[in-house]
Amino acid sequence: MLQHTGGTLLQGDGQQRLNGVSTDSRQIQPGDMFVALQGDQFDGHAFVEAAAQQGAAIALVSAEFAQPLNVGGGAKWGDLTVIAVPNTLVALQQLARVQRQRFAGTVVGITGSNGKTTVKEMTASVLEQHYATFRSPGNLNNHIGLPLSWLRLPPEVEVCVCEMGMNHLGEIRDLCSIARPHIGLVTNVALAHVGYLGSLDEVQQAKGELIDALDSDGIAVVNIDDPRTRALGERAPGRVVTFGGSPEADVRGRVCADRGFDGLQCELDMDGATWPCHVALPGQHNLSNALAAAAVGVVLKVPAPKIVAGIQGYRGMYGRMAIRHLHNDMIMIDDSYNANPDSMRAALQFLQQVPDAGRRLAVLGDMRELGEAAPALHREVGALAWQCGVDELIVLGEFAAMFAEGAREAGMASAHIHAVASHQEAVTVVERLLGSRDVVLIKGSRGMTMERVVEGMLAMAEKA
Incomplete structure (x- = not known):
């Protein structure tokens, strides 16, 4: 590892073997290596001690931060092997290249x-x-x-x-x-x-x-x-x-x-x-x-x-067109993991084709990373919701008004469009509207964390 990353052994056993690799101190298992990555809003070096307490065998740290980490401070680090490299992300990628070569x-x-x-x-x-x-x-x-x-x-x-x-x-x-x-x-x-x-x-x-x-x-x-x-x-x-x-x-x-x-x-x-x-x-x-x-x-x-x-x-994954049966024959379509205009269209068209449904509800969160086209594309999806037979539209996020505007312009009555300010408010509105045999679709971009609506709906169903 020292050879492939250009690293320096600062503390510990140079013959140490590792069981796995993680960049999240909360997921460290005994014998793992913790890689302290840095980003715009986080610094993994703040969690080296936590990783050691979780049982990490090795910590890969940036040489720039080695001294402030007080390497060699005895009881603080215990038996943790610490390797300093010029850049921890580059080192992680280089280790992967070595694995690929083998x-x-x-x-x-x-x-x-x-x-x-x-x-x-x-x-x-x-x-x-x-x-x-x-x-x-x-x-x-x-x-x-x-x-x-x-x-x-x-x-x-x-x-x-x-x-x-x-x-x-x-x-x-x-x-x-x-x-x-x-x-x-x-x-x-x-x-x-x-x-x-x-x-x-x-x-x-x-x-x-x-x-x-x-x-x-x-x-x-x-x-x-x-x-x-x-x-x-x-x-x-x-x-x-x-x-x-x-x-x-x-x-x-x-x-x-x-x-x-x-x-x-x-x-x-x-x-x-x-x-x-x-x-x-x-x-x-x-x-x-x-x-x-x-x-x-x-x-x-x-x-x-x-x-x-x-x-x-193959039976699918959480958050990707996963079908959840609720009480009173109500059904939730959990497509919460991510969204863009094409996947929104596919999900709404599926909702339209559900046979023997009571009413069709859609809880839609923003589609992220669309740039200048975002307002128009959210209006298009709002219109599509109405065209696909959505009876109640619940919208959340920065572009909620654009969803709503598109739906209204397509012909949906304002009384059936609900702009909400939070995931919990979305759950509350759905709980009030949802009836026997109704079907509700949950979808939005990853950054909208629409799974929080899914979790709220499931908690609601458990109480029913």
């Missing part, structure tokens, strides 16, 4: 404006039917999360599936310099992070950094139904495999029956045959996610029955 298996990189976490999880579900597979945990997909993922890689793994996120140009390129993917999958290009990037063209350019990172032996997997991802495939240096509903796609599929909350009954065309497949996730957009996962399975020569088994076995 990995002899296959790396799958996944990015896209919508669905990348679902596709990552579904792809891993397919691949683990045939290979020892590791996927980046949760949404560890940025310049900190991806290195942490690599440092958690078990030794027996044959395929590593990495999610790659971004909100600026160059970020995916940097992530690829660590992960060095053999397969690059782009789900779609849409209006996410356009506030940082400036235009949809630049979003496409940023997502294309994954394709650009492939060499001539690499394989690009792209959504043929999305013109922008299809264009990215055309510039790939090696083989391209396409997925989608188009007859031209290498891996094709169609929805045979939409079973609402019970998912989709589909047919998948792959390996020269048609295979029936049940996608357990609600919403027709999840067919595209399933086809993306299937395409990676085809690339890695997973037998078709195992691909189908992997897709059928």
